[in-house]
Amino acid sequence: MAVNLGRTGVWYFTDGMSAVDAAAFAQHVESLGYGALWIPETIGRNSLVHASWLLANTSRLVIATGIASIYNRDAGAMMAAAHTLVEQSEGRFLLGLGVSHQPLVEGVRGHQYGKPVSTMRSYLARMKATPYQSVPAEHPPEIVLAALGPNMLALSRDDADGAHPYFTTPEHTRRAREILGADKLLCVEQKVVLETEPEMARQAARQAAAMYLGLENYRNNWLRLGFTDEDLASGGSDAFIDATFAWGTVAQIRQRVDEHLIAGASHVCIQPVNVAGRGALDMGALEGLSPGKSGPVSYTHLTLPTKA
Numbered sequence: 001m002a003v004n005l006g007r008t009g010v011w012y013f014t015d016g017m018s019a020v021d022a023a024a025f026a027q028h029v030e031s032l033g034y035g036a037l038w039i040p041e042t043i044g045r046n047s048l049v050h051a052s053w054l055l056a057n058t059s060r061l062v063i064a065t066g067i068a069s070i071y072n073r074d075a076g077a078m079m080a081a082a083h084t085l086v087e088q089s090e091g092r093f094l095l096g097l098g099v100s101h102q103p104l105v106e107g108v109r110g111h112q113y114g115k116p117v118s119t120m121r122s123y124l125a126r127m128k129a130t131p132y133q134s135v136p137a138e139h140p141p142e143i144v145l146a147a148l149g150p151n152m153l154a155l156s157r158d159d160a161d162g163a164h165p166y167f168t169t170p171e172h173t174r175r176a177r178e179i180l181g182a183d184k185l186l187c188v189e190q191k192v193v194l195e196t197e198p199e200m201a202r203q204a205a206r207q208a209a210a211m212y213l214g215l216e217n218y219r220n221n222w223l224r225l226g227f228t229d230e231d232l233a234s235g236g237s238d239a240f241i242d243a244t245f246a247w248g249t250v251a252q253i254r255q256r257v258d259e260h261l262i263a264g265a266s267h268v269c270i271q272p273v274n275v276a277g278r279g280a281l282d283m284g285a286l287e288g289l290s291p292g293k294s295g296p297v298s299y300t301h302l303t304l305p306t307k308a
Contacts, residue, residue: 003062014050038187060092162187202238205273
């Protein structure tokens with residue numbers, strides 16, 4: 001793999017920041033030693049345009065889309081943008097693609113939401129068939145797919161450079177690595193709450209989980225992992241919250257990151273959730289969990305759960 005993500009990165013919405021503040025945030029993430037900053041795309045900034053701005057304002061940090069929706073631009077435009085960003089940044093851009101969700105694609109964008117795997121397969125084929133006649137980068141763009149189920153993970157293995165699972169567990173990471181094989185990127189998002197008081201931590205987690213609990217793609221994945229409809233009701237059971245969020249001390253959160261790495265993740269991007277409420281950046285969590293403050297990973301004391 002040409003892109004150098006490092007062991008850990010940060011996943012965060014920067015739409016609430018001005019462009020100047022977002023650049024300063026990316027610079028701080030870089031200074032803390034994280035390998036990558038993952039930015040989403042929903043109904044705010046164009047993630048590829050914003051990636052260009054963040055790349056221009058950093059020097060080592062990888063900027064990755066987590067994810068750019070295939071319904072927001074045609075395949076040729078997506079491939080041209082990826083080539084451009086990789087060349088301009090000397091290899092510091094990673095393209096994460098996803099099919100998004102039916103309510104957003106149809107209800108907001110006005111497109112017809114196709115079958116996820118076949119739609120993504122066709123889109124990737126069109127990307128690969130797109131000519132690009134400009135100065136080439138040293139290495140072609142690398143692509144990871146937002147993949148949860150086994151079929152999308154298999155497509156990530158066969159037609160892309162790896163997968164970017166979101167809102168999952170170490171058990172899902174283990175299953176994903178089995179499907180992907182040893183050589184593909186497996187970039188896992190992990191939500192973290194730096195709070196040791198259980199009620200406060202779980203309350204913050206439930207606020208963060210609320211927008212996802214009604215989305216079919218996520219629910220299907222959680223059910224495959226062994227959760228029940230009851231686990232996913234009323235903001236999520238304690239068992240669901242504790243399995244999908246890492247909360248507690250810095251050491252406890254680091255242990256969850258290590259569990260993903262042991263299970264086969266090649267990169268874990270943490271998403272800090274602030275007990276102060278949605279939209280508030282928990283800089284304390286980012287600084288406390290920064291790679292510059294971490295010691296070597298110890299595998300001897302960790303065991304993966306048999307259930308999520």
